[in-house]
Amino acid sequence: MAIETVEAEIGQSLSDTIDDYRLSLHAAGKSKSTQAVYALALSYFDAFLADRGMPRHLSGIRREHIEAGSPMSATGAAGTS
Numbered sequence: 001m002a003i004e005t006v007e008a009e010i011g012q013s014l015s016d017t018i019d020d021y022r023l024s025l026h027a028a029g030k031s032k033s034t035q036a037v038y039a040l041a042l043s044y045f046d047a048f049l050a051d052r053g054m055p056r057h058l059s060g061i062r063r064e065h066i067e068a069g070s071p072m073s074a075t076g077a078a079g080t081s
Contacts (some may be wrong), residue, residue, distance in 0.1 A: 011059040014046045045069050 025035045048069045
């Protein structure tokens with residue numbers, strides 16, 4: 001009999017909160033394009049986390065996961081040295 005391992009996931013996943021975030025952006029008066037771009041960026045980040053087996057629940061996402069998915073270099077600006 002195979003034993004299935006289930007990772008404890010506490011709270012909501014990033015993908016579960018994107019629509020709520022869009023609603024908060026709308027309430028804050030952000031443009032539809034801003035809402036769409038921010039939601040798309042979060043969707044891409046969620047896919048990045050999934051592809052690399054990183055945590056996708058908000059309680060498990062840490063600074064190193066965000067930095068790993070950031071296009072910014074260690075110097076703080078993309079493409080600079």
